[in-house]
Each structure stands twice: as structure tokens, then as C-alpha cells.
Amino acid sequence: MTTENSAPVSGSIMVVGGGISGLTTALEAAEVGYEVFLIEKEASLGGRVTQLKHYFPKLCPPTCGLEINYRRLKDNKNIKVYTLSEVQNVDGTPGDYTVTVKSTPRYVNSNCTCCGECEKVCETEISNEFNFGMNRRKAAYLPHNMAFPQRYVMDSAMGKDDREKVKEACKYNAIDFSMEESTFDLKVGAVVFTTGWQPYDATRIDNLGFGRYQNIITNMMLERLASSNGPTEGKIIRPSDDKAPETIAFAQCAGSRDENHLPYCSYICCLASLKHATYIRAQYPDAKIYIYYIDLRTPGRKYENFYAKLKADENVFFVKGKVAEVSEESGTGNINLVAEDTISGEKIRQTVDMLVLATGMQPTCAIDKPAADLTFDDEGFIINDFSKGGLFAAGCANKPADVVTSNQNATGMALKAIQTLRR
Amino acid sequence: MSANYIPQPDLGFIAEIKGLGGETLKKCYQCATCSVACPIAPENSPFPRKEMIAASWGLKDKLIGNADIWLCHQCGDCTDMCPRGAAPGDVLAAIRSAAITEYATPKALAKAINDPSKLPLLLGIPAAWFALLAIITTAFGGIMEKIFHALFGDALGGRLHWSHAHEGAEHVIAHSNFVSTWFVDMTFVPTAIFATVVFFLALKRFIVDIHDNAVLEGKTDKTSLDYKALLQSVINVIPMVLKHDKFNQCEANKDRSTPHMMVLFAFIGLFIVTAVCGIMLYVGGYAGPYPQLNPIKWLANIAGVSLVIGSGMMIKNRLTNKTQVTAYKDWFILGIVFALGLSGMLTEMARLAEIAWLSYFFYWIHLIAIFELFAFLPFSKMAHIVYRTVAMGYADYANRK
Numbered sequence: 001m002t003t004e005n006s007a008p009v010s011g012s013i014m015v016v017g018g019g020i021s022g023l024t025t026a027l028e029a030a031e032v033g034y035e036v037f038l039i040e041k042e043a044s045l046g047g048r049v050t051q052l053k054h055y056f057p058k059l060c061p062p063t064c065g066l067e068i069n070y071r072r073l074k075d076n077k078n079i080k081v082y083t084l085s086e087v088q089n090v091d092g093t094p095g096d097y098t099v100t101v102k103s104t105p106r107y108v109n110s111n112c113t114c115c116g117e118c119e120k121v122c123e124t125e126i127s128n129e130f131n132f133g134m135n136r137r138k139a140a141y142l143p144h145n146m147a148f149p150q151r152y153v154m155d156s157a158m159g160k161d162d163r164e165k166v167k168e169a170c171k172y173n174a175i176d177f178s179m180e181e182s183t184f185d186l187k188v189g190a191v192v193f194t195t196g197w198q199p200y201d202a203t204r205i206d207n208l209g210f211g212r213y214q215n216i217i218t219n220m221m222l223e224r225l226a227s228s229n230g231p232t233e234g235k236i237i238r239p240s241d242d243k244a245p246e247t248i249a250f251a252q253c254a255g256s257r258d259e260n261h262l263p264y265c266s267y268i269c270c271l272a273s274l275k276h277a278t279y280i281r282a283q284y285p286d287a288k289i290y291i292y293y294i295d296l297r298t299p300g301r302k303y304e305n306f307y308a309k310l311k312a313d314e315n316v317f318f319v320k321g322k323v324a325e326v327s328e329e330s331g332t333g334n335i336n337l338v339a340e341d342t343i344s345g346e347k348i349r350q351t352v353d354m355l356v357l358a359t360g361m362q363p364t365c366a367i368d369k370p371a372a373d374l375t376f377d378d379e380g381f382i383i384n385d386f387s388k389g390g391l392f393a394a395g396c397a398n399k400p401a402d403v404v405t406s407n408q409n410a411t412g413m414a415l416k417a418i419q420t421l422r423r
Numbered sequence: 424m425s426a427n428y429i430p431q432p433d434l435g436f437i438a439e440i441k442g443l444g445g446e447t448l449k450k451c452y453q454c455a456t457c458s459v460a461c462p463i464a465p466e467n468s469p470f471p472r473k474e475m476i477a478a479s480w481g482l483k484d485k486l487i488g489n490a491d492i493w494l495c496h497q498c499g500d501c502t503d504m505c506p507r508g509a510a511p512g513d514v515l516a517a518i519r520s521a522a523i524t525e526y527a528t529p530k531a532l533a534k535a536i537n538d539p540s541k542l543p544l545l546l547g548i549p550a551a552w553f554a555l556l557a558i559i560t561t562a563f564g565g566i567m568e569k570i571f572h573a574l575f576g577d578a579l580g581g582r583l584h585w586s587h588a589h590e591g592a593e594h595v596i597a598h599s600n601f602v603s604t605w606f607v608d609m610t611f612v613p614t615a616i617f618a619t620v621v622f623f624l625a626l627k628r629f630i631v632d633i634h635d636n637a638v639l640e641g642k643t644d645k646t647s648l649d650y651k652a653l654l655q656s657v658i659n660v661i662p663m664v665l666k667h668d669k670f671n672q673c674e675a676n677k678d679r680s681t682p683h684m685m686v687l688f689a690f691i692g693l694f695i696v697t698a699v700c701g702i703m704l705y706v707g708g709y710a711g712p713y714p715q716l717n718p719i720k721w722l723a724n725i726a727g728v729s730l731v732i733g734s735g736m737m738i739k740n741r742l743t744n745k746t747q748v749t750a751y752k753d754w755f756i757l758g759i760v761f762a763l764g765l766s767g768m769l770t771e772m773a774r775l776a777e778i779a780w781l782s783y784f785f786y787w788i789h790l791i792a793i794f795e796l797f798a799f800l801p802f803s804k805m806a807h808i809v810y811r812t813v814a815m816g817y818a819d820y821a822n823r824k
Contacts, residue, residue: 207460207504253454258506294454324459324504340455340469345640347458347466 011189011421012037013414014099016087016370019047020403021395021410022194023069028414030078034421037186038079039101041086044147045070047196051130051220053227053234055403056275057306063146065403070148083149087191088183090372094390094420095189105179107154112174114142114150118166124158128231131224132199134239135231140166145229190390190417193370193382194410197361197396200255200262208254208357209326214240215333216326216355219250219272226279236283238354240333245287245353248280249337251323252293256360264379266360267400270297273358274310281315289316290350292323292339319348326355365397384413389420433481436521440478443537444750445517450509451475457501457511462672463494465823468642470494471501471511478514487522488632490823491642493807493814495519498673499747513748520752523806526625533802539751549794553787556606560599567603596774597712601783602790604704614797621801622809629810633817643821657816664812676747679740685733686760692726712774727771730764756804763792 011034015026018040026038044050049062073079082103089100124139139158142150154166154175167175199220202210210216215238217225228234238245250273255261270293277289296318298307310316325338335355341348366380374391375383382393394413395406440448453476458469470491477485486492495515502512520537527533535541559567564586571585586599599607630653637643663669665687670680699719703709713720738757741749766789773782800806817823 253506257452257454259508260504260506294452322454322456322459322506324456338459340458340472342453342455342472345468345473347464347469 011035011095012187013417013421014039014087014097014186014188014191015194016191017047017194017196017364017395017397018042018045018081018083019194019196019395020049020065020069021196021397021406022047022192023066023073024407024410025192025194025394025414025417026079027069027072027076028411029417030076031072032418034078034418036079037099037188038081039085039087040081040083042143043083043106043151043153044143044149045073045081045083046144046146046148049403050144050146051227052223053230053279054275056271057302059275059278066146066148073148081149084153087370087372090191090370090391094388097188097191097390099186099188099191100183101186102181102183104156104181106151107177107179108152108174109176109179110149110151110174111172112151113172114152115171116142116152117169117171118152118154118175121165121169122158122162123165124155124162126155126157131231132218132221134221134224190392190420191372192410192413192417193365193372193374193391193393193397194395194413195364195368195370195393195397197400198364198367200266200359200362202254202357202359205255205261205357205359207325208251208323209328209335209355210357213326213328213333213335213355214238215328215335215353216357218254218357218359219269219276220359222276222279222356223272226276226283236280238333243353244284245280246284247288247290247350247352248354248356249290249292249323249335249350249352250276250356250358251337252291252296252358253322254357254359256358257294262360262362262379264360264400265297267297267405268402269358269360271303271306271402273356274298274306276356277310277313277316281313285315287315290319290352291316292319292321292337294320294322321348323355361396361400363397365393384416386416389416392416430480430482431484433483435481436483437478437481439521440514440517443517443520443752444748445478445510445514446748447508447510448475448478448514448517450507451479451505451511452507452509454506456504456506460501460504461495462498462500462674463496463669465494465642465818467823468640471515474515474518475509475511478518485636486518487525488629488636490633490637490814490817490821492518492522493811494669494818494823496670496673497676497747498670498679499675500673502746503675510746510748516748516753517750519807519810520750520804523802523804523810526629526810527621527802527806528624532799536755536799536802537752542755545795545799546791549791549798550787552610553602553790553794556602556610557783557787560601560603560606564603571605595712596777596779596782597710598770598774598783598786599710601786604710607790608701610794611797614794618797618800622806625801626809626813630813630817633814634821637817637821637823642823645821649820653816653820656820657813660812660815660819664815669815676740676744679737682733682736682740685729686737689726689730689733689764692722693730696723696726724771727764727768730760731768734761734764752804759792759795759803762788763796766792 013029013034014037015022016039018038026036030036046066052062055062084106085101085103087099088102091098118140119138122138122140125136126139127133128135128137130144139155140152142152163177199218202218224230225232225236226234252269256266273291280287280289296307298304319341321339321342323337323339327336329336329351334351334353336351337355339348363381365382372391375385377383381399382397384392392413394410455472458464458472464470492515497512497516499512502510524533568585634648667680667684696719734757738761766785770782770785770789773785
């Protein structure tokens with residue numbers, strides 16, 4: 001490498017959020033020589049994709065992409081990862097920012113080997129938010145089997161007795177309850193926000209009964225049910241009685257493209273439901289799947305082909321009309337749904353074993369606004385102001401997007417951040 | 424839908440619907456939430472989703488003669504749940520208004536009623552007419568008496584008189600002293616006949632159209648139109664109309680049902696009062712004003728108060744409800760009904776307070792309001808009383824459930 005070709009490092013880049021977009025941004029910048037601080041509020045990197053069974057349209061597990069990225073990350077000394085950390089404030093101008101970061105303690109140091117002895121002895125249980133609360137886990141836990149760093153977390157909800165027990169159980173001196181919350185400043189030249197998305201709160205969609213009827217679940221919950229590291233070890237069963245569903249309906253645009261909820265198209269839900277149909281078909285070859293939609297949005301040749309494949313499936317039925325009313329069949333826990341089939345002009349009343357709401361994505365930065373000089377659109381996505389520079393957004397902090405688009409976007413924003421430093 | 428259906432988009436019609444309070448119609452993306460949200464839409468070909476796409480394309484022929492637009496009671500449940508703010512309830516109201524115009528003759532009058540710039544003319548003509556009648560009655564009573572006597576002489580055994588006033592009428596405030604009852608009836612009887620004829624001509628086309636549309640869209644099991652059976656069906660639905668059964672199924676605008684019921688029953692009450700008074704006058708020779716203790720007066724007072732309160736509540740609802748569009752067509756009819764009720768009650772109150780000039784002034788307003796209501800009945804939103812009843816009757820006849 002000659003001197004002319006190496007990047008003159010004149011500042012650092014901060015990436016806020018360690019999901020697929022954040023990993024990409026951080027790696028792309030670091031691999032051309034820039035120092036990167038990667039801030040992640042959870043205990044592990046990986047973000048939303050770690051909750052998926054498969055990516056669409058290739059139907060490969062997310063471990064694929066994550067493994068490669070984790071490998072690149074481990075090999076790169078330019079990246080400093082801060083988990084369980086949140087950005088509190090961003091001050092300054094392009095090229096010269098002071099970012100205040102708050103870190104909460106993990107109570108586990110780098111000695112941890114993930115032997116799991118602490119988990120065995122811990123008695124305190126907490127809701128497992130990784131599985132959307134569908135099961136509980138110990139207060140001493142590994143975030144998930146794809147966690148990075150591969151290191152346990154001691155939840156602050158853990159009782160005093162348990163703290164003693166886990167400390168005793170740990171053979172490697174890895175548990176340290178003297179760790180404290182810390183707040184510190186980092187100097188960076190540019191910040192890329194890759195804060196990702198939250199599944200839209202389905203309880204707010206009044207007419208679709210989520211939260212009222214047990215056998216109405218969200219698409220992300222189905223993703224967890226179908227995943228081998230999920231609450232049912234990959235068995236898709238309905239919550240009320242663990243029955244294998246014979247008829248499953250999907251309600252597309254649940255809370256998306258709706259002025260009363262999220263006014264925009266969340267981009268991924270159509271493909272997600274088609275993908276979910278493949279999960280169900282693989283597990284229950286005789287199950288009937290009904291997809292209620294307004295219009296199916298499967299942009300591009302690959303996605304269109306994916307749709308065509310499902311369309312040809314004799315057990316997958318597409319109904320053009322939005323599910324607008326649901327109720328529970330008394331005694332069975334089955335779900336009655338009502339929609340108008342706009343092709344035939346008939347009202348459809350169908351009873352299904354399980355209803356999946358294809359809920360959309362809300363940018364995390366709309367719920368938890370970063371304290372930085374950013375411009376937001378009406379829906380809370382960050383608008384990239386390239387003339388100002390310095391602060392950027394990639395992935396779903398910028399727009400609803402799939403993994404491919406997020407990564408393209410993230411690569412672009414890595415370059416924008418670099419340009420800020422070199423100006 | 425037949426394979427050879429060629430849509431005839433009518434851009435002018437889209438503009439017309441937009442102008443009548445349906446400006447949001449183009450926002451619809453056909454998700455069909457509305458058809459499910461509607462508590463009264465039938466299972467087969469529910470509304471209003473299909474009406475929304477027809478409106479968006481300007482398919483006038485699919486809307487004007489479509490009985491479904493009249494089955495809608497504009498309760499607003501669809502508008503509430505619409506993910507696009509396309510307000511199907513308001514769009515259907517606008518389509519109904521266009522349908523009223525379409526079936527009414529003469530067209531020019533129908534158009535004038537939906538045109539705010541024509542309002543001074545529509546109010547001014549009856550105002551001038553009743554003012555003229557008042558001048559003749561008050562200033563030329565003697566001459567009229569002579570003319571009347573010369574024309575009718577001693578017909579009916581001399582029981583016919585120009586003046587309907589009581590004995591010693593100069594001491595009481597009687598409105599026939601201001602505008603002769605003869606003049607009033609000579610105005611309103613032809614007006615009522617005119618309205619009836621307009622309705623008759625309209626219904627002749629309307630019924631054929633809604634039947635053809637129902638057959639075309641597979642909304643009925645009847646192939647031919649049996650007028651007798653249809654009439655029976657219309658009679659069948661009247662108790663349902665009176666009880667507001669359909670109206671009460673609405674969620675979003677539940678509070679609209681009660682005022683509407685008050686207004687409907689007020690009009691029924693006032694119709695009975697008018698009929699009884701007419702019979703008493705022309706058969707019994709008994710002229711008003713009736714004493715307060717008379718049961719007919721009780722009915723009149725209750726109906727009058729109910730009309731004022733009912734229409735007042737409707738206006739208040741319209742003013743406070745931001746989710747529902749209120750267009751000129753709505754204010755026109757609400758204004759007239761409220762003015763009619765209020766001027767009637769004020770006329771009576773001023774009379775009881777013995778302020779003759781004030782009572783006569785309110786009476787003049789009252790006459791104008793009545794004229795607006797009757798003469799424009801087949802042209803204004805009020806025509807729903809006929810179209811909706813017939814459409815509901817047709818739905819009953821057509822087994823549309």
C-alpha cells in the first residue's frame with residue numbers, strides 16, 4: 001500500500017446502531033482506514049435481522065451475512081464497539097462533533113466463555129423481549145446464540161441472592177457487579193445514524209384485535225416462532241393451545257399505508273408474508289394460507305419471481321381486500337375475519353386458526369429522537385441533508401427498506417461520512 | 424360485469440362530486456375497509472368501496488341510478504376507519520346530491536339550489552311574493568272582499584268569506600289578517616302539486632334505473648320489475664324508517680340519529696296539525712289561532728319545539744364535527760329547517776306577547792321558509808325522504824341483504 005492510496009485519517013466516524021446497516025457503515029469506513037465508534041444500545045450487535053429465521057428472497061438464515069460481518073469486525077482494529085450504550089447528545093459542527101455516550105453495565109467482563117453456569121443457577125426470570133415476550137428467560141442470559149460479543153448479560157432485575165449465586169457459579173471470574181453506569185464524550189468528525197426500526201405497536205390497530213385475541217400474532221412474532229432459536233424451537237404453533245394451525249391468514253398493511261397509523265408503505269411486509277408462507281408450507285404441507293392484501297408490492301425481478309412461485313402454490317390463496325374486522329370464535333379460539341374481496345365484490349367471512357398481522361416498521365428515531373441537529377420528515381425518518389453534511393442516516397432510520405437496500409444505503413453513507421472528514 | 428363493458432369516464436362528473444363535498448374521492452386506494460366497516464352494507468356487493476372506484480373514474484352511469492348510494496345513512500363509520508382520509512361517507516353524500524339534481528326537472532332549478540350565488544334569488548322571489556300578498560291583504564282587504572263576493576257570491580250557502588278572521592278580529596292578532604289564508608293556500612297548494620309532479624317524473628326514471636343497475640350488477644334475484652310488489656315493500660320499510668333501525672346501527676355518528684328522529688317526527692306532527700287545521704277551516708269553518716288548551720295546539724307546540732331543537736342539534740353537530748364534510752347543500756337544508764321551526768315558534772310567542780308587528784314579521788319569514796322547503800323539496804337534500812325510502816323499499820323487494 002502506498003502513502004498516496006492510504007486514507008489520511010483526520011478524524012473518526014461514529015455509527016449509532018449496530019444492526020445490519022450500522023455494521024455495514026462501520027465496516028466500510030473502517031476497512032478504508034478510518035477509526036469508527038460503533039454504538040449499540042442492546043447487549044449484542046446484529047439488530048433486527050438476528051430475529052429472523054430467513055432472509056428473503058434467498059431464504060438463507062441471517063447467520064450467513066452476520067458471520068461474515070462479525071469476522072470482518074474482529075479483524076479490524078479500527079472499530080471500537082460499545083454495546084449497552086446510547087448516544088445522549090451530539091454537539092458541534094461537521095468535522096468536529098462531541099458526542100456524549102451513556103453506557104449501562106453488563107456486569108460481565110471479557111473473561112466470559114459462555115459456559116452458561118450462571119444461567120443454570122439464576123432463579124430470577126424476566127420477559128424475553130428478543131421473542132417479543134412470548135417466553136421468559138433467566139436474568140443471567142446470552143442475548144441469543146448469534147450474540148456479538150459472545151458474552152452473557154446480568155440483568156439489573158436480578159435479586160441479591162441470585163447475584164451471589166451467579167458469582168459463585170462463574171469459574172472464570174467474569175461476573176463483576178461493581179461495574180457502574182458511565183457517561184463519556186467522544187470526538188468524531190461525522191455521525192451516521194443507523195438506529196433501525198421497531199415493529200409498529202399492533203395493539204394500536206383497534207379493529208384488528210391484537211392483544212385481545214391470543215391467536216392473532218404479528219409477523220415478527222411468527223418469525224420468532226419459526227426460528228429454531230425461538231420460544232417454540234421453530235415450531236409454528238398457535239399461542240392459545242399450541243395447536244398446529246391448519247388455516248392461517250395474513251392481514252397485509254396492518255397499520256401501514258394508513259393515515260391513522262403509519263401513512264407510508266413499510267416496504268418489507270409483502271415479501272415477509274410471502275416468506276412466512278414458505279415457512280408454513282415447509283412445516284405443514286397441508287395447511288391453507290390466505291393472504292389478504294390491498295396490492296402486493298414485490299418490487300424488482302427477484303421479488304416478483306418469489307411472488308410468482310407462491311402464487312403458483314395450490315395451498316396459498318391471495319384475496320384482494322384488507323381485513324377490516326376480526327372477532328374470536330367462542331370456545332375454539334379461532335379467529336373470524338371479515339374483508340371484501342374486491343375482485344368478486346363479495347364480503348368474505350372466514351374462520352382461521354391463526355391470523356398474522358403484517359405490521360410495518362416505525363423508525364426507532366421517531367419514537368426515541370436523537371438529540372442531534374437532524375431534520376426529520378413527518379413520519380420521523382431522518383432526512384439526509386448532504387449540503388450540510390456531518391450527520392447522516394442509513395437503513396431504516398432513513399426510509400423503510402429491506403436488507404439489500406439498507407446495505408446499499410449504508411455503504412453510501414459511509415462514503416458521505418468519509419467525505420465530511422476530508423473536506 | 425359483462426366482458427364488453429366499456430367505461431365512459433366523465434371528468435365533469437368527478438368535478439361535480441368534488442364540488443358537492445366529495446373532494447377527497449381521489450385519495451381512495453380500494454382497500455375495501457369501508458365496505459367492512461359499514462354496519463349496514465349487504466354481504467353481496469357491499470358499498471361504498473365499489474362506489475368509490477366508480478366515482479374516481481367518473482362512471483356516472485354506475486352511480487346515479489345505483490340504489491346503494493341511498494342505503495347509506497352517512498353514519499361516518501367508513502370515513503372514521505378509512506386509512507387514506509378518502510371519506511367515503513362524504514363522497515356518497517355528494518353522489519346522492521348529484522343524483523337528486525339528475526332526476527329533478529327542471530334542471531336549471533336543481534342546479535340553482537346547489538349554487539350559493541343563486542341563494543339571494545331563491546330567497547328573494549318568495550320574500551317579494553309574500554310581501555306583495557301581505558300588502559294586498561292588509562291594505563286592500565275591502566277590495567278583495569268585494570272581488571271575492573263578486574266571484575263566488577253566495578256559493579255554498581254564503582259560508583265562503585274572504586276573511587277567515589274571528590269575529591272582532593281587529594282585537595286579536597290573527598295571521599290571516601296579515602296574509603290571507605286564501606293567498607297562503609293559493610300559493611302552497613300549487614307548490615305542493617308541483618313538488619309531487621316533479622317527484623313523480625323523477626321516480627318513474629329512478630325506479631327503472633335502480634332496477635336495471637341491480638340486475639346488471641347482480642344485486643337482485645328479481646328479473647322483472649313488479650310495481651305492486653315494490654309498493655308493498657316500500658310500505659314494509661316505513662316502520663323501519665320511523666324507528667331509525669338502520670341509522671341506529673352506526674357507530675361513529677350515533678348522536679346524529681336522535682336529532683334526525685326529532686326532525687322527522689316534528690314534520691309528521693306538523694303535517695297532521697296542518698291537515699287538521701285545513702279540514703277545520705274549510706269544512707268546519709273554524710279559523711285559527713287555536714287556544715293553547717286545544718290538543719292540536721299541544722301537538723303543534725311539541726312538534727315545533729322538537730323541530731327547533733332537532734335541527735339546532737344537527738347544526739351544532741355539523742359545526743363541531745371536524746371529520747365530516749359539511750357542504751353548501753347541507754347548510755342550505757339545515758338552515759331552512761331551522762329557520763322554519765324557529766320562525767314558527769317566534770311567530771307564536773310574539774303573538775302571545777301581543778306584539779303584532781313582530782309576530783307578522785316572523786310569520787313572513789316563516790312563510791318564506793315553508794316555501795323554500797316545499798318548492799325545493801325534490802331538488803334539495805330533503806329529497807332523500809323520497810329517494811331513500813324508495814331505495815330501501817327496493818332493497819327489500821330485491822332481497823338485498
